[in-house]
Amino acid sequence: MSSFPLFRKALPFLYWSPTVFFLSDHFFHVKTISGRSMQPTLNPDSSQWRDVALFSKFAVREAEDYGRDDIVTVRSPQNPKYVLIKRIIAMEGDTVKTLPPYPDLEVTVPEGHVWIEGDEHFVSDDSNHYGPVSKSLIESKLLMIIWPPNRFGTVSMKACPPQEGHPLSDEQRREINRHARVHIPPIPSSTSDE
């Protein structure tokens, strides 16, 4: 074995691979985003590179810290080989106004499920095709873009609030449209009978 210098150099890295694998499997991992379904938030046409992003698995599995407007990766409910990147539109209990391919006009998201959509829903295979997806299929949450360098930084999940006298930006218009389609039931106030 020691007659292969390349192998001898790679051995220390191989030895520590369980630690690296564990960290990427339970905490943070880096993935290249392909496809157009999240345009213009991710992979915009103006960028010549595909976005590479940092995702947190810990936020989903352990902390369960994800909600409406967050961008998450989801194991495809139609083909387990693929992982999709979509935005959470509604959580369990919310009522969503659906978009064309879906047979019903309104859907109440059932227990343990979420409604996911791509930002560019007409090129996106999302909940409007296959309905609400199970929370258990969510794998990780997008934290920040790390490549290309000019797009380095966190992705704002919420657009900045519209200001008086400024025209609405594309991002703000999308967010307003998105929120208008979701009805969030009021949290029942716990009243004591004393």
Added chain:
Amino acid sequence: MRYSKRAAVGSFKVFNFLFAVHIFMTYVGRFSFMAGPSMLPTFAVEGEIVIEDFITYRLFPDKMKRGDLLIVRSPIEPTKVICKRLIGLPGDIVCVDPSGVVYPSTEHVVVPKGHVWISGDNALASRDSRMYGPVPIGLVKGRVFARVWPLNSFKVFTNQISYIE
């Protein structure tokens, strides 16, 4: 100084080994306790240890056959793992509830692409596809390979389903 450095490297090595064991247990297989009444009479309510096999379906997804004992991440509670029997593969037409307790036994449904229909052996004490519908294959972690405890009921689970042509 040199001693503390060696201790640090040593403890990193211990963690590295534990991570390797953990990865083996998540991706290849492990021993695990069985609990709950939903799979009676195949599994007792408590006190049984089984071998879970995660690697077979990962390498050969086509090996999933009707009648297999699946280990599935619960579609409604992400932290829970459940064991159920595989009833229908994608494209199959299944009867929603043959016992007629939850739904009338005349109702049938087609299992959609990429999903399976799962059901507990003990229909009266099981929460399964009858309540939450077909489950995405992406949630299937593996299958039960064998029961190892108690020793006198050791059993390797093989598929016993035969089809009527």
